[in-house]
Amino acid sequence: MWRFANPAIFYDLAAKASPWAAGISLLLLGLGAYLGLFLSPPDYYQGEIMRIMYVHVPAAWMAMFCYGAMAISSGSGLIWNHPLAYVAAKATAPIGLVFTAIALVTGSIWGKPTWGTWWSWDARMTSVLILLFMYLGYIALWNAIEEPVRAAKTTAILALVGAVNLPIIKFSVDWWNTLHQPASLMRADAPAIHASMLVPLLLMALGFTAFYVWLLLLRMRGEILARRVRGLRLARVQAGQN
Amino acid sequence: MTEYFLMGSHTAYIWAAWGIAGVLMLAIWSASAALLRRQAALLEALEAAGQTVTPKS
Numbered sequence: 001m002w003r004f005a006n007p008a009i010f011y012d013l014a015a016k017a018s019p020w021a022a023g024i025s026l027l028l029l030g031l032g033a034y035l036g037l038f039l040s041p042p043d044y045y046q047g048e049i050m051r052i053m054y055v056h057v058p059a060a061w062m063a064m065f066c067y068g069a070m071a072i073s074s075g076s077g078l079i080w081n082h083p084l085a086y087v088a089a090k091a092t093a094p095i096g097l098v099f100t101a102i103a104l105v106t107g108s109i110w111g112k113p114t115w116g117t118w119w120s121w122d123a124r125m126t127s128v129l130i131l132l133f134m135y136l137g138y139i140a141l142w143n144a145i146e147e148p149v150r151a152a153k154t155t156a157i158l159a160l161v162g163a164v165n166l167p168i169i170k171f172s173v174d175w176w177n178t179l180h181q182p183a184s185l186m187r188a189d190a191p192a193i194h195a196s197m198l199v200p201l202l203l204m205a206l207g208f209t210a211f212y213v214w215l216l217l218l219r220m221r222g223e224i225l226a227r228r229v230r231g232l233r234l235a236r237v238q239a240g241q242n
Numbered sequence: 243m244t245e246y247f248l249m250g251s252h253t254a255y256i257w258a259a260w261g262i263a264g265v266l267m268l269a270i271w272s273a274s275a276a277l278l279r280r281q282a283a284l285l286e287a288l289e290a291a292g293q294t295v296t297p298k299s
Contacts, residue, residue, distance in 0.1 A: 225281035
């Protein structure tokens with residue numbers, strides 16, 4: 001297992017796995033979009049506007065999943081000091097940022113015709129907005145610190161501290177009175193959603209997950225190469241000084 | 243066919259949400275692919291210039 005954590009071996013594996021992740025992602029997203037937009041029935045209460053759910057909900061799940069993955073990678077980096085853990089955390093941040101932005105924008109668009117407002121400072125929306133700022137802060141901190149080891153450790157601490165926001169997002173609809181509806185799928189009893197809507201929703205969620213894996217592999221390969229470039233340049237500078 | 247794309251009074255909201263999501267996903271994919279391409283080109287250029295330096299003993 002640890003053999004695959006070698007950056008050179010991981011790079012080759014990721015290069016081989018990328019086309020598979022891309023194919024699976026595009027297939028699932030295409031199928032999920034077709035079912036969600038054209039074949040699933042309109043909702044009894046909300047009508048056609050409910051079709052935004054097929055992109056909004058998976059994006060919101062992935063926004064939280066990516067932050068969780070980033071926090072776990074960061075924690076692993078701090079404990080085992082493995083460079084690939086920091087690479088994974090750094091590569092995940094921009095992807096999570098985009099998922100969070102999609103969740104916020106599509107939620108806002110869904111909110112206008114159903115609630116009569118683009119935005120409300122309720123607990124769910126505000127905590128997701130804070131998640132967006134956490135991603136931005138994490139990326140900004142990486143870019144602000146020049147020395148890579150110090151940047152990795154400092155951002156890892158920020159990622160771990162920010163993880164406290166994840167349960168707040170998840171349980172905000174239970175802890176406070178919000179405009180946002182409570183969980184329909186991830187609940188103790190059976191999902192409160194019909195199979196004709198559940199199937200496209202799950203296909204889109206799996207498609208978003210495969211999309212994340214695809215981009216993660218791309219970005220991690222890019223970051224591994226960036227480290228090699230930095231190493232070569234440093235060696236040249238040191239050779240020039242001696 | 244048109245009826246599938248016209249979803250009542252909410253057509254604009256639905257297509258705007260899906261469209262924005264698509265554009266953002268395309269943008270992050272494009273940026274990620276560009277990052278990989280840029281670093282690969284940089285590394286190739288450095289290696290071609292013979293800058294794989296062995297440290298002096």
